[in-house]
Amino acid sequence: MNWMLDYWRSSIGGKVTMAITGLLLFGFLVGHLAGNLLLLSGPEAMxxxxxxxxxxxxxLWVVRCGLLAVFVLHVITGIRLARENRNARPIAYARPDTIQASLASRSMVFTGLSTLVFVVYHLLHFTVGVTNPEHFTMETSAGGHNVYGMVTASFSVVGIALAYVAFQVVLFFHLAHGVQSLAHTLGLHHERFTPMIKTASVGVAALITGGNIFLVLSVLLGIVEVQS
Ligand code: HEM
Known part of the structure; x- marks a missing residue:
């Protein structure tokens, strides 16, 4: 157990932890979007x-607890690495690439913490039903939880829809840079590959967050039928 803690505390151990937890969270986002796209198939499917x-x-509870543990580890390790990065900063920035790395690290902390705020709000909204209980308590004709009704009624409220879109824009920057860092940690940094990796990172981040924004706007613009 001790060696694991020592490894986690080391700089490379921290980076590997970020890479593994980041990859797992990315996998969750892909699966979550795939499930949420059922919104387009109508109430029964969803x-x-x-x-x-x-x-x-x-x-389901085992998976939820695992996801929570991965998420907490990702946040704690990210904050620790950013602190170490800041403390290791030279007094004056002599090289432009040091300035760039520091800006990237700061923006990762900002976009990461904003995504944390989003996830807390999102869970209170759709999983616990605290922010909009009137949507959360909607039922299907058979008396079950009407998730389709809850989601469409929510995104037809302009303020809620715009908040979701804004958080997806922030998440886009976090994912685009996160996927590049992941590739770097895996040792994929070579003159020839780096531009391709950059393009691929932006592409996958745009697919995930663009897919989420598409769902929100489909409801807001009336492309998907709203139940209220
Ligand atoms: C338009 C985009 C999204 C929609 C429509 C959506 C919808 C939902 C719904 C309906 C639930 C509750 C499921 C239930 O309890 O039956 C949920 C849970 C959740 N969502 Fe999202 N979501 C979206 C985007 C996101 C994003 C971007 C993240 C992460 C950054 C995220 C993270 C989560 C998590 C962690 C849960 C809890 C999973 C669980 O309870 O097992 N969601 N989402």
């Missing part, structure tokens, strides 16, 4: 999918 997940009972 509600059946939500009911299927709920029917997994204990397994």
């Amino acid at each position: 509600n059946e999918y939500a009911a299927f997940l709920k029917s997994k009972g204990a397994l």
Whole structure:
């Protein structure tokens, strides 16, 4: 156990922890978007999918706890590395690449903490039902949790829809830079590959956050039928 803690505390251990947890969270985002795209297939598809997940009972809670642990580890390690980075800063910036690295690290802390705020709000909104209980308590004709109704009623409120879009823009910058850092930690930094990796990082970040924004706007603009 001690060697694990020592490894985590080392600079490379911290970077590897960020890479592994970042990859797992990225995987969650891909799966979550794939599930949420069912919104386009209508109420039955979306509600059946939500009911299927709920029917997994204990397994769902194991996955949720694992996800929470990964998320907490990602946040704590990221804050620790950013602090170490700041403390190791030379008195005056002599080289432009040092300035660039420091700006990137600061913007990762800002976009990361903003995403943390988003996730807390999002859980209070859709998982706990605190922010909009009137949407959370919507039921299907069979008396089940109406997830389709909850999501469409929420995104038809302009303020909520715009807040989701704004947080997705912030998440885009976090993912675009995070995927590049991940590739760097995995040793993929070579003159020939770096530009390709940059383009691919921006591409995947745009796909995930663009997909989420597309869902929000589909409801707001009336492309998807709203239940209220
Ligand atoms: C338009 C985009 C999104 C929609 C429509 C959406 C929808 C939902 C819904 C309906 C739930 C509750 C599921 C349930 O309890 O039945 C949920 C849970 C959750 N969402 Fe999202 N989500 C979106 C984007 C995101 C993003 C960008 C993140 C992370 C940055 C995220 C993270 C989570 C997490 C961690 C949960 C809790 C999972 C669980 O309860 O098992 N979501 N989302």
